Structures are given as C-alpha cells and as structure tokens.
Amino acid sequence: MTALAATGAAVASRRRTGPNPVLLVPALAFFLVFAIVPLVGAFVLSFTTWDGLSPLKFTGLTSWRHVLGDAQTFRSLLLTLKVMVVAWVVQTPVSLLLGVFVAGRQRYRALLGVLYFVPLLLSSAAVAIAFKNAFDPNFGIGAAFHLPFLVQDWLGDPSLVFYVVIFVISWQFVPLHTLFYQAGTRGIPAQLYEAATLDGAGRVKQFWYITLPQLRNTIIMSSTLMVVGSLTYFDVVFVLTGGGPGNATRLLALQMYLTGFQSYQMGPASALSVILVVIGLAMAFALTKFSGFARMKSDQEGM
Amino acid sequence: MTATTVSAPTSTAPRGAAAPAVRRRRSSRRERPNVLGAIGGWLWLAVIIVPVYYVVISSLRNQAGFFAQNPLAPPTNPTLDNYRLVLQNNFFMFFRNSLLITVCSVALIAACGLMAAYVVVRGQGWLARRSFQLFLLGIAIPTHATIIPLYYLITRLHMYDSFLALILPTVGFAIPITVLILSNFIRDIPAELFESMRLDGAGDWRLLWSLVVPLARPALVTVAIYNALHVWNGFLFPLILTQSERFRVLPMALWAFQGEFTVNVPAVLAAVVLSTLPLLAAYVFGRRYLVSGLTAGVGK
Numbered sequence: 114m115t116a117l118a119a120t121g122a123a124v125a126s127r128r129r130t131g132p133n134p135v136l137l138v139p140a141l142a143f144f145l146v147f148a149i150v151p152l153v154g155a156f157v158l159s160f161t162t163w164d165g166l167s168p169l170k171f172t173g174l175t176s177w178r179h180v181l182g183d184a185q186t187f188r189s190l191l192l193t194l195k196v197m198v199v200a201w202v203v204q205t206p207v208s209l210l211l212g213v214f215v216a217g218r219q220r221y222r223a224l225l226g227v228l229y230f231v232p233l234l235l236s237s238a239a240v241a242i243a244f245k246n247a248f249d250p251n252f253g254i255g256a257a258f259h260l261p262f263l264v265q266d267w268l269g270d271p272s273l274v275f276y277v278v279i280f281v282i283s284w285q286f287v288p289l290h291t292l293f294y295q296a297g298t299r300g301i302p303a304q305l306y307e308a309a310t311l312d313g314a315g316r317v318k319q320f321w322y323i324t325l326p327q328l329r330n331t332i333i334m335s336s337t338l339m340v341v342g343s344l345t346y347f348d349v350v351f352v353l354t355g356g357g358p359g360n361a362t363r364l365l366a367l368q369m370y371l372t373g374f375q376s377y378q379m380g381p382a383s384a385l386s387v388i389l390v391v392i393g394l395a396m397a398f399a400l401t402k403f404s405g406f407a408r409m410k411s412d413q414e415g416m
Numbered sequence: 417m418t419a420t421t422v423s424a425p426t427s428t429a430p431r432g433a434a435a436p437a438v439r440r441r442r443s444s445r446r447e448r449p450n451v452l453g454a455i456g457g458w459l460w461l462a463v464i465i466v467p468v469y470y471v472v473i474s475s476l477r478n479q480a481g482f483f484a485q486n487p488l489a490p491p492t493n494p495t496l497d498n499y500r501l502v503l504q505n506n507f508f509m510f511f512r513n514s515l516l517i518t519v520c521s522v523a524l525i526a527a528c529g530l531m532a533a534y535v536v537v538r539g540q541g542w543l544a545r546r547s548f549q550l551f552l553l554g555i556a557i558p559t560h561a562t563i564i565p566l567y568y569l570i571t572r573l574h575m576y577d578s579f580l581a582l583i584l585p586t587v588g589f590a591i592p593i594t595v596l597i598l599s600n601f602i603r604d605i606p607a608e609l610f611e612s613m614r615l616d617g618a619g620d621w622r623l624l625w626s627l628v629v630p631l632a633r634p635a636l637v638t639v640a641i642y643n644a645l646h647v648w649n650g651f652l653f654p655l656i657l658t659q660s661e662r663f664r665v666l667p668m669a670l671w672a673f674q675g676e677f678t679v680n681v682p683a684v685l686a687a688v689v690l691s692t693l694p695l696l697a698a699y700v701f702g703r704r705y706l707v708s709g710l711t712a713g714v715g716k
Contacts (some may be wrong), residue, residue: 131539132620137547140532140591143524144554147566147588152557154565165567211460214453225457227703229464233710234695236649238667239688242674243471246681254470257488284463289710296711316450344558348651352671366560373564374656382564389561397556 152390158383165377176380185360186385189368193392195275196364197343200282204339208287209332212294213324226295232288241352244281268354271361278362281353282346290335297331298324337400344393365389475499475686482682498686502673506661507690510669517579517665518647521586525643526636528587529594534620534628536595537602538610548599554592563656570657581657582665586647594639601635602628634708641698641705648695666691 159176163169180186215226232240247254248267255263267277305323314322347366350356356363356371363371366389373382466488474482475498477491485492536548566585567576575581605628613623629636651667658664664672673687699706 131541131544132535132623134535134539134541134543136531136620136624137535137539137543140528140595141547141550143528143584143588144551144591147569147585148554148557148562148591149550151562151565151569151585154568155562158565158568163568169568207460210453210456214450214457217450222457225461228461230699230703230707231464231468231696233645234699235688235692236667236670237651238649238670239692242670242684242688243467245674246474246685247467247470252482252487252681254466254487257486284467288464292707292711316448341556341558345560347560351655352651352674366558369560370563370656373567379564379568386561386564389558393558393561394553394556 155383155386155390158379159381159387161380161383163379165373165379169379172380176378176384179378179381180384180388183381185363185368186365186388188360189363189365190388192363193344193365196278196282196346197340199279200286200343200346201336201339203279204283204287204290205332205336207283208290208335209294209328211287211291213298213320213328215291216295216298226291229288229291232285233292235285237285237348238352240281240285241349244277244284245353248277269358271358274354274358274361278346278350278353281349282343285349286339286342290339293331293335294328297328301327333400337397340396340400341393344389344396365392471685471688475682475689477682479680479682498680498683499690501677501680501683502687502690505673505676506664507669507687509662510664510666511694513579513663514648514665517582517586518644520579521583521590521647522640522643524583524587525590525594526640529591529598529639530628530632530636531624532591532595533598533602534624536599548595551592551595554589555596557589559589560652563652567656577658577660577663579663582650582653582663585653585657586650590643590646594643597639597642598632598635601632605631637705638708641702642710645695645706645710 158169160171160173161169162172162175211229215222215229235243245268246252250256250264250266253267255265255267265273267273301324305327306319309319309323345366346364347370350362350364351367351370354362356367365385369382369385369389372378372385470487473491474487476494476496477485478493478495478497481491481493532547532551535544536551539545570576570581570585575584609627610623613627618626649667650665651671654663654665654668658668661672670684670687670691674684677683
C-alpha cells in the first residue's frame with residue numbers, strides 16, 4: 114500500500130515537481146485572519162459608531178467628520194511626521210558611523226559592538242520606565258552632576274519633552290541600525306579598500322568613495338525600517354509620557370489608542386488607524402519603488 | 417569577534433570569508449589609529465551604559481537611600497529587598513506567562529513559516545507567487561493600526577483576556593518577515609537536491625524534514641530568536657487584548673508595578689532588571705544567533 118502510494122507520488126512528481134500548495138494554508142490563514150482582516154476591518158469600522166461593548170452601528174461618515182474636524186488629529190499627524198524626520202536625521206548618521214566603526218577588526222571595537230547591543234534586549238516598557246526615572250529632575254542622572262542645565266523638568270516641560278522622546282527612541286533603536294551597518298560594512302569586499310589604499314586614498318576618502326556608496330542598500334533598508342517603524346514608536350512613548358505633558362507627545366498612534374481605549378470612540382479611532390495604514394503603506398511603497406528593495410533575490414545570485 | 421564571528425553570521429555563504437580577513441589584517445598595519453572614531457565610540461558607550469548603570473545601582477538602594485544619595489554614586493547600604501519584593505509580587509507567574517506565549521508563538525511561527533517558505537520558493541503556481549507578494553506587502557503593515565479591529569475580532573471570537581488572544585495575532589503578524597527570511601535562505605539550496613529527492617519518491621514532508629530543515633537550520637534558529645525577542649518584549653497586544661493578572665506578561669507587569677509601587681522607584685527598577693535578565697543570559701550564550709537574527713533579511 115505504501116509502496117504503491119510512493120510510486121504514485123513519484124509518477125505525479127514527474128508531472129508536477131512543485132510542492133503541494135496546501136502547505137501554504139496555515140501561514141496564509143494566520144496572516145489573513147489576524148493581519149489582513151483587521152487591516153480591512155479598520156476601514157470598515159471607521160464608518161461605524163462603537164463604544165467597544167455594545168453592538169456597533171453603521172453611521173456613515175460620522176467618525177470621519179469627527180476625526181477630520183478635530184484639530185488634535187492634525188497636531189498628532191504633524192508631530193508624527195516631525196518625529197519621523199528628526200528621529201531619522203539623528204539616528205542615521207550616528208548608527209552609520211558607529212556601524213562602520215565597530216565593523217573594524219580591533220578587539221576593543223568588537224567589544225564595543227557587543228556592549229552597544231544591550232538596549233536591544235530591553236523591552237520598550239523597560240526602556241521607558243528606566244528613562245522616566247533617569248530623567249527625573251530630582252533623583253535622575255542629571256541630579257548627580259549638580260549642573261543647572263541638566264536639572265530640568267525634562268518630561269514635564271512641553272518644549273523639552275520632544276527632545277527627550279527623540280533621545281530615548283534613538284537610545285533604543287540606534288543599536289539595531291548600528292548592527293545593520295556593521296553587517297553591511299563587513300560585506301564590502303576588502304579588495305576595494307586595498308585598491309584605494311594603493312591609490313593613496315586616506316580614511317575619509319575611503320569612507321566617502323567606497324564605504325558610503327557600497328552601503329547604499331543598507332542605508333535604504335535601514336531608512337525604510339526607521340521611517341515605517343516610526344509610526345509605531347507608540348510603546349515607548351506611551352509608557353514614558355502617556356502623550357503628555359498636555360498633549361505634547363500625542364503621536365498619531367497614541368491619539369488613536371486614547372480615542373479608542375480611553376474615550377471608547379472606536380469609530381473615530383478606526384478612522385485614525387486608516388490614516389496610519391495609508392501613511393505606512395505609502396511610505397513603504399515609495400521607498401521600495403525608490404530602492405528596488407522588493408526585488409528579493411538570493412544574496413548569492415549574481416555574485 | 418574578529419575572525420570567528422565575521423565568518424559566523426555569513427557562514428551561510430560559502431564564499432571564502434577567511435581569505436579577505438587575512439588580507440585585510442595585513443594591510444591594517446599601515447593604518448594610523450582612528451582617534452576621532454574612538455572618541456565617538458567610547459562616548460556612545462557612555463550613552464548606553466550610564467542609564468543601565470543608573471537602573472542597576474538604583475535597584476540596589478533602599479528607598480531612603482534613593483531619595484538621599486547621589487544618583488550615580490554606589491549605594492551606601494546595598495540591599496536586595498527590592499528584588500525580594502518584586503519576586504513576592506507574582507513575578508514568577510508573569511515570567512511563566514511570558515515564557516509560555518513566547519514558546520508557543522515561536523513554535524507556530526517557525527512551523528507555518530517554514531512550510532510557506534518552502535512552497536513560495538519551490539512552487540511554480542499562481543498561489544505561490546501571489547502569496548509571496550502578499551507577504552511582502554504584509555511587512556509594511558503598521559501593527560498598531562490594526563489594534564481596534566483586532567480587539568473587535570478577538571472579543572467576537574470570545575478570546576479576549578486569554579493566552580490565545582496573545583498568541584494568534586502575534587503569529588499572524590510574524591508570518592511575513594519569517595517567510596521572507598526563510599525563503600531567502602531556502603532559495604540557496606540547490607534545486608538539484610530537491611529534484612533528485614523527488615525522483616527518489618520523496619513527498620513534501622520528506623523533503624521538508626530531511627532536506628529543508630537540516631539545511632535551513634541556521635535560518636530557523638535566526639527566525640526563532642528574532643521572533644522570541646519580539647514576543648518576549650511585546651507590549652501592544654498584551655495591552656489591548658488582556659486585562660487580568662492571570663494573563664499578564666512581563667512588559668505589562670513592569671507597567672503595572674510602576675502603578676503599584678509608585679514612589680518605590682528602586683523596586684520598579686529591580687523589576688526592570690529582573691525582566692531583562694533572561695534575555696541578557698540568552699545574549700551571553702547565543703550572541704551570534706541573536707545578532708544574525710536581527711540582521712537577517714537585511715540585504716548585504
């Protein structure tokens with residue numbers, strides 16, 4: 114019986130060498146039910162009124178009118194874009210330089226690379242709680258030095274808190290991007306540097322004319338992740354500031370959470386999440402078009 | 417770190433990794449030391465280490481000491497009372513919950529992802545191609561944007577406030593990147609191996625188990641560690657999909673401790689340290705895999 118089945122399979126395989134598509138089903142099912150359906154669901158829910166408990170009612174454009182008529186929506190949107198840009202501008206040069214630096218062969222650089230990794234082990238909640246206390250004007254790190262400019266109400270002052278958020282985000286995510294650049298730099302063929310050294314190019318020239326162009330793909334990839342990821346700095350900001358003081362750090366994702374799970378206005382919150390999705394997909398699409406990141410091929414093909 | 421780990425993450429690539437390393441080392445003798453780079457490097461180390469030091473040192477103070485002493489000076493009377501307090505407040509249960517959902521999610525992700533990646537790479541049909549494109553698109557979905565419909569879905573499925581509520585969406589959102597990493601790897605397995613095994617009468621399960629799993633083991637480890645890190649540290653799904661203490665995971669527990677202990681900052685920071693220890697241990701023993709896990713999916 115089994116022998117028969119085996120030969121049957123062999124015969125079949127001569128005609129159809131590919132695997133049985135049924136193997137795709139579990140992955141597709143999980144992905145469709147828990148990622149794609151909610152994605153579409155956000156769109157549907159944005160045309161409803163729902164408090165999270167009672168049955169939902171379709172109310173047309175009410176939620177959209179609510180969201181688009183709320184000045185906070187645009188403040189949050191602007192803040193999200195501002196954080197996106199500033200976080201990119203701060204993180205990219207820092208992680209690029211650090212990554213290239215720790216890609217070097219010296220032992221101490223390797224050690225630094227190992228230690229740089231540590232923030233990646235902490236959860237967003239842990240990072241946020243650590244910095245909430247570290248930035249405390251009375252008992253935080255600043256208080257250790259007795260320097261007036263360090264002893265400020267970092268998290269309570271609406272004009273300072275933005276920079277604190279950028280700092281904490283950078284602290285948390287620069288290590289990841291450093292790692293990308295380290296890996297990218299190590300992938301650059303050594304011959305390029307040898308040739309440049311023979312031609313008399315110094316360290317700065319080598320960086321500009323070899324390292325940077327060779328890291329092009331890494332830069333694009335890291336930037337894509339940074340930009341798309343910046344829509345979701347929610348976790349750390351949520352625990353660090355809760356959107357405050359006032360609404361100084363109410364990112365769009367935070368505004369959505371607060372609208373949905375604190376004001377129980379799930380309709381408007383869904384409209385906000387549709388805005389988030391549209392921005393996210395547009396950014397990712399623009400960056401992939403620009404970079405060709407989607408052309409996923411084996412790294413070894415074409416080598 | 418030099419020779420050994422340079423070749424380790426790229427060990428998937430059989431191209432001579434050792435030869436350029438040797439050559440590079442020889443040419444390095446002539447280089448001047450990079451002073452500016454070193455200053456920047458050590459400065460960043462300070463930026464990383466000082467907050468960590470602050471957290472650890474503060475967690476060892478008693479409350480009075482925390483309010484009275486210099487925040488960066490070593491504690492005058494170091495104490496482990498804070499750790500005792502945290503451990504007495506159900507820490508082990510939260511730890512177990514985190515472990516449970518991490519192990520279950522990662523096992524499901526790896527199994528589903530592997531099967532899907534195998535079809536995506538070896539399949540020729542319409543479904544295989546379209547699925548891959550769909551997964552690529554999936555990477556760009558901001559998870560946070562789906563929390564409200566997800567909450568709706570989970571409550572309708574009567575799974576709100578349960579482990580399943582955490583595991584199932586986690587798996588759903590981890591599938592795209594997992595399939596991408598695995599399929600990039602499986603693509604490097606020579607097609608002839610598949611074909612010759614097929615001719616010998618091997619079915620899909622045989623191929624998966626005897627060919628793909630052994631050869632893609634490094635990628636599987638990578639995927640497992642990458643996802644484990646994310647699930648272990650995940651905050652969003654527990655925040656919106658659970659509420660009772662029974663199903664609380666570590667990141668939520670930290671947040672809750674912060675509310676419960678309020679002014680007892682050393683205890684909150686002790687909880688932060690304790691929640692990070694498992695991953696720190698994992699990092700010490702499996703750094704190579706963790707690093708290759710995070711940089712996988714990154715084009716070189």
